[in-house]
Amino acid sequence: MAEKDLNTEQKILEAARLVFTQKGFEGARMQEIADKAGINKALLHYYYRSKDKLFEGVFREAFFTMVPQVMDLLKSEMPLFEKIRFFTSNYIEIFINNPFIPGFVLHELSVNPKRIVDLLSNMGIQPALFLDQIQAEIDKGIIKPIDPRNLLTNMLAMCIFPFVARPILQNILFTNDEQAFAQFVEDRKKAVPEFIINAIKNE
């Protein structure tokens, strides 16, 4: 690494993140990334040999933002209900700060599913501990019987879906009022864990 203008490189990555996450790989244009970074196309290729290489970095970062950070939380020793509250509210908060990540990752996942195999095996995603914890609470009679995988899927669904379906939800439920939708999502940091715990708690 010789003397690189980190400023330019940062600008490129930031611009690429914006364009890729909003348009996807196929929809993104190197010209638009260059424009947003305030440089020209040639300089993009000077820093990153190809569109693929540039995308690789952006996708990796997005994938790491979306998947593993909070997944680690599932492995902790926290009591179940507390863990559910912590997981959902933190996850929603991450997406509030990165609203385009979910749609971006899910689209690229469905277009090129092979990619996840590489990435997932490179990071030890292991929900087994969390699933076992759920099963243990069921056996103890503390929560209602449920397939632990269904519970985890529901948790993820309620955290992620509003960001993937935002345009349509905002339109239907809030007549396109952006601030109202932002407040709605903010409220869900408490509403979602409450909903989940109500669903599984034994009286």
Place this chain on the structure above:
Amino acid sequence: MAEKDLNTEQKILEAARLVFTQKGFEGARMQEIADKAGINKALLHYYYRSKDKLFEGVFREAFFTMVPQVMDLLKSEMPLFEKIRFFTSNYIEIFINNPFIPGFVLHELSVNPKRIVDLLSNMGIQPALFLDQIQAEIDKGIIKPIDPRNLLTNMLAMCIFPFVARPILQNILFTNDEQAFAQFVEDRKKAVPEFIINAIKNE
């Protein structure tokens, strides 16, 4: 690939549906659609003047499959719990038969949100009646207090999300076993409404 019995126009639409739903508008190639339809590019343009026109038809059909069919159900006079069971299981069944629709529609929605304005206004999506029904049940003390929009969002999330996130869920929860995942989704036709009703029902 395509049936010889079908006329050319049907073969084109079928091929376009496959390619567009799996690759999106930007990722789709007219060449690939032509190949899948067993014809050549020129003939595509003979039947549909442009890629846009062809996409229009496919997206419209997908959008109508995804959004309004079951939405009408929300307006019916059914009791709330029964309505929730009917809605969720029917919706999941639709996606079992059209697994690529959710990802396709949601992606195009986020890439081109303006499109929904046109389509949504052309069909009277009106969840108000359902939201009112929920509020009425809350007032009567039959279900727990909850923002009705949160409840509707959660319903949609749990129905749709597994199909959008299928590659990653199938990998993490089922070690890429397709049949196991199919069974999992089938089970959710009963598990999801049960989960929801448990979450809101007052004891």
Place this chain on the structure above:
DNA sequence: GTCTATATTGTGATAGAC
């Protein structure tokens, strides 16, 4: 490192024979 100019390949779309 940054630019202008250009090469090179894609891809959507059309012309015209049959």
Place this chain on the structure above:
DNA sequence: GTCTATCACAATATAGAC
């Protein structure tokens, strides 16, 4: 209606001056 051949342009990528 269906084909082959080709156009026109857009987009990635490279060459080379400064």
